[in-house]
Amino acid sequence: MELTKRQKEVLEFIKKVQRASAQTPSLREIARHFGFGSMTAAADHVRALKRKGVLEGSPRRARSLKILSPWENLRRPVVDIPVYGEIPAGFADERQQEAKGCISVDVKSLGIGPTARTFALQVKGDSMIGKHILEGDYVILEQGSIPRSGDVVAALIDQESTLKTFVLQEGNPVLKAENPRYPTLVPVHELMIQGVMVGLIRKVE
Amino acid sequence: MELTKRQKEVLEFIKKVQRASAQTPSLREIARHFGFGSMTAAADHVRALKRKGVLEGSPRRARSLKILSPWENLRRPVVDIPVYGEIPAGFADERQQEAKGCISVDVKSLGIGPTARTFALQVKGDSMIGKHILEGDYVILEQGSIPRSGDVVAALIDQESTLKTFVLQEGNPVLKAENPRYPTLVPVHELMIQGVMVGLIRKVE
DNA sequence: CCATAACCTGTTCATTTGAACAGTTACACG
């Protein structure tokens, strides 16, 4: 069944509040927002929206409305990934200070767990062009995973975080730059690897 | 200040419930989950978490707890971008049905406005390898912007959405595939262009 | 030894909140 104009407005308001505060408005708050003299008006609309299958809520439970729109149920929880300029060795838990910014992406798109230690680096230079990683790209990395041969990793070289490809060469782990102009091969010390690439975000223009 | 073990457990429980039901548990629900005989125990922990700055909540408001991620102050509003398998011509406003999924990213990372008509396509094949776009990548596009020469666009060719590079060749707009194996040049009909690429999201592995 | 904090029990109280009841107005439809 189609939603009426008013019902769409109410639904939009609920969505808006949920995004702004991560909380559903109460019936009285809905009524106040639309200037209703009575909260029954809001309750009527919510009941209609429930009947039409776009809202869901546990009975007698405060602020329990949940949007079931075909779009909304595709949503995944969003994680905040800190973007570092460079990563000093050690990588303590509390490093908010050094964060240059923050990227928010839904978990599913990158296939990362909310508990994982995930961070991002903005790529400088074109040393990873062979892996189709460009200057300015944000590379999402996970700390602690074990790199497989061919994985892109962030490594600490000369006090600076650099992206390299992790390769097993005749059984020995080495780091390789993905650019013919920098054919550097570096032997791996365990502690140098700060994270393994799990995703990438590129902004064009 | 550091969180105690118990406080971490309570925080984890709140996170878990929020992920599962998109709703904060009430104090009594927290108490019940941990087997507390009194809800004051839960209230104490919540108060401690608030004091330590990881939780926030409006007073006297039901289920209003909100987790403050350390990067909270860096967060930007998140937009939901529908992912289409293919885009039929016309591109009506209400196309949620066709959406295959949904990507949520913060506005800032991609530099897109919340009002813009943005959508995503998952790349099939390696026809855009020359622009460092790989198979499986999600390309974020904006409908309605005017492409400049060199921009990547989604075009409708043979009833299917395809990614091409938009090029002005001797003054005439043509679409070019970025792969030597497909050197196709197609003259541009205005209506064929469905969106201009503004970003890219790649999931590794 | 004493202060402090974490962690808990048990209870009461004022608000918040969803739900229900009793109506009203306007409008589309047969």
Next chain:
DNA sequence: CGTGTAACTGTTCAAATGAACAGGTTATGG
């Protein structure tokens, strides 16, 4: 003309809920 439905007003009620009060135990550090 009646009938139904959307969209309201105004009010009452009981359950849900956060907050506060009055303690009790244990550990930690000065």
